[in-house]
Structures are given as structure tokens and as C-alpha cells.
Amino acid sequence: MPYLSAVLFSVTLLLGLPAGAASAKPPLRDVPEIADGIFTIVVANEIRRKCDDISGRLLKGIAQIRRLKARANDLGYSDGEIRALLDSKAEKARMIDRGRAYMAKAGLDYDTPGDLCRLGRLEIKNNSAIGALLRAK
Structure with a gap:
């Protein structure tokens, strides 16, 4: 997913994260609610960028980013730990x-033209977490 770096950089900028110290907690990537939330945003953003017939619900995405940051902070993770995850x-x-x-679980291949857009339409139809961040044009 070529835009992944740009998306993660954008997430970092939106969160306004300064550097911080690490702790002895499990790695943030192993906290499902955080890792899954970031994954949802990244996939929705990739679909939005690549599919002309699908747009993103950007305000909803920004709100989700803020909720994830707040939740990670509530769990005791510093802004620096969040940044380290996003920059890794x-x-x-x-x-x-x-x-x-x-x-692949949906029978689709990222490298097959149109499959990412098919995934987007499926996610919208199923009103999934990814689909909630998307809108068919």
C-alpha cells in the first residue's frame, strides 16, 4: 500500500504528537483496540485515495484518530509511544x-486493478468500521 507512509505521517500530524519516554507496558501495537483502529483508518484512507467512486468521511476519521490517541493516553501510553508506533x-x-x-480473506488482491475499490464498496455495504469512514459517490 504505497500511501501508507503518507497516511501514518498524516495521522501523526493530526495527533500533534511530541516525543516521549517509553515504559514497561506491552507494546502499543499489541493493544488490539489501538492497532485495529489505526488499521481501519489506514485502509479507509487507501480506498479513498485510490477509488474515484468512493470518498472519505474525513471529519469522522479525524474524530476517530483523536479518540484513539485519548484512549492510548488513558491506557498509560505517552504521546511519544504513540508516535513511535506510527513512525516505525x-x-x-x-x-x-x-x-x-x-x-485475501475477502477473495481480493491489492495488486489486482479494481479490487481495492471492490473492498471499499463491500465495506460500505456491510457498514463495517472501515465502511463507516467511506461514502460511495
Whole structure:
């Protein structure tokens, strides 16, 4: 997913995250509600960027980013720990692999023209977490 770096950078900018210290808590990537929320935003954004017939619900996405940041802070994670997750090359690679696997479960392939848009339409139809961040034009 070529735009993943730009999306994660945008998420970082929107959160306005300063650097901070690490702690002995489990890695933030292992906190499902945070990792899944970031994944949802990244996939929806990739669909929005690549599909002419689908737009994003940007305000809803921004609100979700803010909720994720607040929840991570509530769980004791610093802004620096959040930034480290979003900036990690290893996490970006994991996110790409997760996206490809997610599409494969739906019988779709990221590299097949149109399959990302098909995924978007399925997500909208199913009113999934990803679909809630999208709108068919």
C-alpha cells in the first residue's frame, strides 16, 4: 500500500504528537483496540485515495484518530509511544501485510486493478468500521 507512509505521517500530524519516554507496558501495537483502529483508518484512507467512486468521511476519521490517541493516553501510553508506533518502519510493513491478508480473506488482491475499490464498496455495504469512514459517490 504505497500511501501508507503518507497516511501514518498524516495521522501523526493530526495527533500533534511530541516525543516521549517509553515504559514497561506491552507494546502499543499489541493493544488490539489501538492497532485495529489505526488499521481501519489506514485502509479507509487507501480506498479513498485510490477509488474515484468512493470518498472519505474525513471529519469522522479525524474524530476517530483523536479518540484513539485519548484512549492510548488513558491506557498509560505517552504521546511519544504513540508516535513511535506510527513512525516505525516495521509497523508499516506489518500494516501492509495485514492489509493484504485482509483483502485475501475477502477473495481480493491489492495488486489486482479494481479490487481495492471492490473492498471499499463491500465495506460500505456491510457498514463495517472501515465502511463507516467511506461514502460511495
